[in-house]
Amino acid sequence: MSGFSGNQQDVDIDLGGLFRAIWRRRTRVLLTTVAVAALAFTAAHMISPRYDSEARLLIEPREPEFSSMTLQPSAASATSFDEPGISSEVQLLRSVDLIKQVARNMRLHELKEFDPTADPSAISDILVMLGLKRNPLDMPPEERVLKEFQEKLQVYQVEKSRVIGIQFTSKDRALAAAIPNEMAKIYLSLKAGAKLDSNTEASRWLEPEIANLREKVRAAEAKIADYRSSADLLPSGDTGTFATRQLTDISTELARVRGERATAEARAENVRAALSSGRGADTLNEVVGSAMIQRLKESESQIQNQIADLSTTLLEGHPRIKALRSQLTGIRAQIREETQKILASLENEAKVGELRERQLTQQMNTLKASSAKAGEDEVGLRALEREAAAQRQLLETYLSRYREASSRTGASAAPADARVISSAVAPTEASFPKILPITIVAGLAAFLLSCVVILLQELFSGRALRPVGAPVPVPLAVATQPVPPTPLPPAPAPKRAWSFRQKPAPGESGREITRPAAAGPDLAVASAAAIPAEEDREEQHPEAEVPLDGFFVENVAAALILDQVPLAFVVSPTGDAGSAQTVALARMVAEEGRRVVLIDLTASGCPTGQMAMSAGLPGITNLLAQDIPFADALHADRGSDAHIVPSGTADPALAMQDIDRLQAIIEALTDAYDLVLVDCADADAAAVSRLARVGDIEIIFSVPAVSAEDMVEIITEFAEAGYDRIQIMEASLADRPVANTPLPEPGRRAA
Structure with a gap:
C-alpha cells in the first residue's frame, strides 16, 4: 500500500515484525504443539482398533x-x-x-x-x-x-x-x-x-410345448398325405410330381426320336441321290457297311481276276470268258438290287420315326394338361409342406434345448x-487409527493455528503495520544549467515536496531516487547537511544540475507521479500549443513506467494528430454515441507506451446529447490506468465542472504564452469554482531561461 488518501497515510505490513512476534512467543507455540500432539497420541491409543x-x-x-x-x-x-x-x-x-x-x-x-x-x-x-x-x-x-x-x-x-x-x-x-x-x-x-x-424352469416349460408340437407336426404331415392322394400328386422321389417327371421323360424321348428320323431321312436321301445321278454305290457308307454288298463285291473282284488271267490265253469269244462275264453282270445286278433294298430300308426307318414322333407328341400334349393341373395342386401342397417343416424345425429346436436344459439340472452342471x-485373511495390522500420522498431523495443525492466531493478533493490534517509506520512482528532469544552493525555508514543508533527479551512485538504478518528506526537523537537517555534497557533485558534473522548482513540464510530471494523481484535467487557453505540452506530459509520465491514457476533447484534435498511428480513428465521440465497444476507442501512442482516446469520427452534436456518460467513461479509465489526462482545450470552469466533481481532481493549466494578468484571471475563476488543486505548466526544461536568469520561486507553482 502506498500513496495518500485525505489525511490518512497508507501503511505496509512489517513481515519481519510478524516473524519476530512468532519467535517471541515460540515457547507458547511449542507448548501448544506438544500438548495437542500428546492429546492426539493419547486419544489414538484409546480408540478401539x-x-x-x-x-x-x-x-x-x-x-x-x-x-x-x-x-x-x-x-x-x-x-x-x-x-x-x-x-x-x-x-x-x-x-x-x-x-x-x-x-x-x-x-x-x-x-x-x-x-x-x-x-x-x-x-x-x-x-x-x-x-x-x-x-x-x-x-x-x-x-x-x-x-x-x-x-x-x-x-x-x-x-x-x-x-x-x-x-x-x-x-x-x-x-x-x-x-x-x-x-x-x-x-x-x-x-x-x-x-x-433358470434351467429347471426352462425344462418344465419345454415339456408341454414339445408334446403340443409333436401333435401339430403329426397333423400337418397327415394333411400332406391326404392332399397328395386327393390331388393325385404321387411323389416321384425328387422334388417334382409323377406327372412332371413323366412329361420330362417324354420330352426327352421325343427329342431323340426326332433326331433319329431326321438322320434316317438324310441317309435315304443321300442313297437316292447317288442312284439317280449314276454315282457308284461304293462311296456310300450305308452301302459299304452292308454284309451282302461286301460279299457281292468280293465275288465281283474274284471274277474280274479270273477274266484277267484267262484273257492272256483265251480270246473274247471263248465260252469260258463269256461265262465269266455273264457271272460278272449278274453280280453287279445283285449289287444294284441290294442297294435298292438299303434305300427302301432307310425310307421305312424314316417313316417309323415319323410315326413315333406323332405318338410322342400326342402323349406330351396330354401330359402338359395334366402337369398344369398338378402345378395348381402343388401350390396348396407346398403351403402344407412349409407349415409342417416350420412345426418340425421348432420341434427339433425345442427338443435340443430340452436336452441341454435337462443336462444342466445337476448342482455341478451350472x-x-x-x-x-x-480370499480374505485375518489382518495383522489395524487400519484405524494410525497413531503416528494422526499425532504428526495434529501437531502440525496446532503449530499452524498458533502461528495464525499470533499473526492475526499482531495485525489487528497494529503492531505489524508501519508507514510507507519505500523509495518512489520519479521522472527524470533534464537540465543544463547549474543552480546555486538555496537555503531551507523556516516554514513547514509545502503541500507538495518537489524532487529532482540526482546522479545515481555506482550500482544503483538511475530510476530510483528518494522522495523528500514534507514533515519533521530531522529530515530538514539531513537535507541541509546533504547540500554541500550535492554542490560538490554539481561542480564535477555541471550538465546534471536541475532546478528545484518551476513551471516546467518535467516538474508537473514529477508531481503527478509523486502524488499518484489518478485523474487530471488539462486546460489549454492557448490552443494547440498547450495541447502539444499535454502530449509531452503524457509521454514523460509513461516513460517512468506509469500507465497513462490521454482523452482528446479538443476541437482541433491536436493530441490525436501527434499521438495516433493514423487519422480517422474512432474515439470519445463514438463512445458517447455508443457506436463502438470500449476497447475499440483505445489506441497506442506512436511515440511512447501511453494510450490515446482520439476525438473520434462520430457527429459531435449527436455525441453531446449523451455527454453525461463522459464522467462514467473517465471513471472506468481511472480504474484501469494509473493516470488519466483529459485535454479540455480552452474550457472554462463551468465546462470542467460538468465533467468531474469539484475538489477531488487535479487542474493543470498549459500556458506556454499567456500574460500574468490573464493567468491570474483564469486561476481566480477556477478557484472560485472550488478547484484548489491547480498547477501551471509553461514550458519544458529545454525552453527554460539561460544561465544567470532568476529561476521561479518555489512557492509560485502552487496556485
Missing part, C-alpha cells in the same frame, strides 16, 4: 466342458460382463437380501459390535436428545444390524477390470476376514442357484459366472 480385510471375485463366463462344444455364447451373456453388468453385480453384493442371509448365517445379531444399543456413547445420546439422530431403540434388531453392516461394508469394482472387491471393517480380526468370505460364498451360491433355477481369486 479397526481391521480391514478384503476378498476379490472375478466375473467371467463359466460353462461345463461337455456343454461348451454345442452351446454358443448368446448376446445376453456377452452384455452381462460389460461395465453396466459388473456394476449390477456390485449392487447385488450390496443387496439387503444377501446381507440378511450373511447376518443370519453368522448370527451377527448376537454380537455387540452390530447392536448400537448394547454400548451407547454419550455423544450418541446427546444427538438423540437434540433430535439430530434417530433413536436406535426405535428400530427393530434386524434393521440395526443391517445398518451397522452397511456402514462397515465396502463393495467396489476394480478400475478397468471385471474384478469386484469386498472389503469389511470390524473390531475383530477374524470377523473382518470371515464376513467377506461368507459374502463371496453366498453370492456364488445365489448365482449358481439362479442358473439352476457353475456361477464368477470365482474367488483372492
Whole structure:
C-alpha cells in the first residue's frame, strides 16, 4: 500500500515484525504443539482398533466342458460382463437380501459390535436428545444390524477390470476376514442357484410345448398325405410330381426320336441321290457297311481276276470268258438290287420315326394338361409342406434345448459366472487409527493455528503495520544549467515536496531516487547537511544540475507521479500549443513506467494528430454515441507506451446529447490506468465542472504564452469554482531561461 488518501497515510505490513512476534512467543507455540500432539497420541491409543480385510471375485463366463462344444455364447451373456453388468453385480453384493442371509448365517445379531444399543456413547445420546439422530431403540434388531453392516461394508469394482472387491471393517480380526468370505460364498451360491433355477424352469416349460408340437407336426404331415392322394400328386422321389417327371421323360424321348428320323431321312436321301445321278454305290457308307454288298463285291473282284488271267490265253469269244462275264453282270445286278433294298430300308426307318414322333407328341400334349393341373395342386401342397417343416424345425429346436436344459439340472452342471481369486485373511495390522500420522498431523495443525492466531493478533493490534517509506520512482528532469544552493525555508514543508533527479551512485538504478518528506526537523537537517555534497557533485558534473522548482513540464510530471494523481484535467487557453505540452506530459509520465491514457476533447484534435498511428480513428465521440465497444476507442501512442482516446469520427452534436456518460467513461479509465489526462482545450470552469466533481481532481493549466494578468484571471475563476488543486505548466526544461536568469520561486507553482 502506498500513496495518500485525505489525511490518512497508507501503511505496509512489517513481515519481519510478524516473524519476530512468532519467535517471541515460540515457547507458547511449542507448548501448544506438544500438548495437542500428546492429546492426539493419547486419544489414538484409546480408540478401539479397526481391521480391514478384503476378498476379490472375478466375473467371467463359466460353462461345463461337455456343454461348451454345442452351446454358443448368446448376446445376453456377452452384455452381462460389460461395465453396466459388473456394476449390477456390485449392487447385488450390496443387496439387503444377501446381507440378511450373511447376518443370519453368522448370527451377527448376537454380537455387540452390530447392536448400537448394547454400548451407547454419550455423544450418541446427546444427538438423540437434540433430535439430530434417530433413536436406535426405535428400530427393530434386524434393521440395526443391517445398518451397522452397511456402514462397515465396502463393495467396489476394480478400475478397468471385471474384478469386484469386498472389503469389511470390524473390531475383530477374524470377523473382518470371515464376513467377506461368507459374502463371496453366498453370492456364488445365489448365482449358481439362479442358473439352476433358470434351467429347471426352462425344462418344465419345454415339456408341454414339445408334446403340443409333436401333435401339430403329426397333423400337418397327415394333411400332406391326404392332399397328395386327393390331388393325385404321387411323389416321384425328387422334388417334382409323377406327372412332371413323366412329361420330362417324354420330352426327352421325343427329342431323340426326332433326331433319329431326321438322320434316317438324310441317309435315304443321300442313297437316292447317288442312284439317280449314276454315282457308284461304293462311296456310300450305308452301302459299304452292308454284309451282302461286301460279299457281292468280293465275288465281283474274284471274277474280274479270273477274266484277267484267262484273257492272256483265251480270246473274247471263248465260252469260258463269256461265262465269266455273264457271272460278272449278274453280280453287279445283285449289287444294284441290294442297294435298292438299303434305300427302301432307310425310307421305312424314316417313316417309323415319323410315326413315333406323332405318338410322342400326342402323349406330351396330354401330359402338359395334366402337369398344369398338378402345378395348381402343388401350390396348396407346398403351403402344407412349409407349415409342417416350420412345426418340425421348432420341434427339433425345442427338443435340443430340452436336452441341454435337462443336462444342466445337476448342482455341478451350472457353475456361477464368477470365482474367488483372492480370499480374505485375518489382518495383522489395524487400519484405524494410525497413531503416528494422526499425532504428526495434529501437531502440525496446532503449530499452524498458533502461528495464525499470533499473526492475526499482531495485525489487528497494529503492531505489524508501519508507514510507507519505500523509495518512489520519479521522472527524470533534464537540465543544463547549474543552480546555486538555496537555503531551507523556516516554514513547514509545502503541500507538495518537489524532487529532482540526482546522479545515481555506482550500482544503483538511475530510476530510483528518494522522495523528500514534507514533515519533521530531522529530515530538514539531513537535507541541509546533504547540500554541500550535492554542490560538490554539481561542480564535477555541471550538465546534471536541475532546478528545484518551476513551471516546467518535467516538474508537473514529477508531481503527478509523486502524488499518484489518478485523474487530471488539462486546460489549454492557448490552443494547440498547450495541447502539444499535454502530449509531452503524457509521454514523460509513461516513460517512468506509469500507465497513462490521454482523452482528446479538443476541437482541433491536436493530441490525436501527434499521438495516433493514423487519422480517422474512432474515439470519445463514438463512445458517447455508443457506436463502438470500449476497447475499440483505445489506441497506442506512436511515440511512447501511453494510450490515446482520439476525438473520434462520430457527429459531435449527436455525441453531446449523451455527454453525461463522459464522467462514467473517465471513471472506468481511472480504474484501469494509473493516470488519466483529459485535454479540455480552452474550457472554462463551468465546462470542467460538468465533467468531474469539484475538489477531488487535479487542474493543470498549459500556458506556454499567456500574460500574468490573464493567468491570474483564469486561476481566480477556477478557484472560485472550488478547484484548489491547480498547477501551471509553461514550458519544458529545454525552453527554460539561460544561465544567470532568476529561476521561479518555489512557492509560485502552487496556485
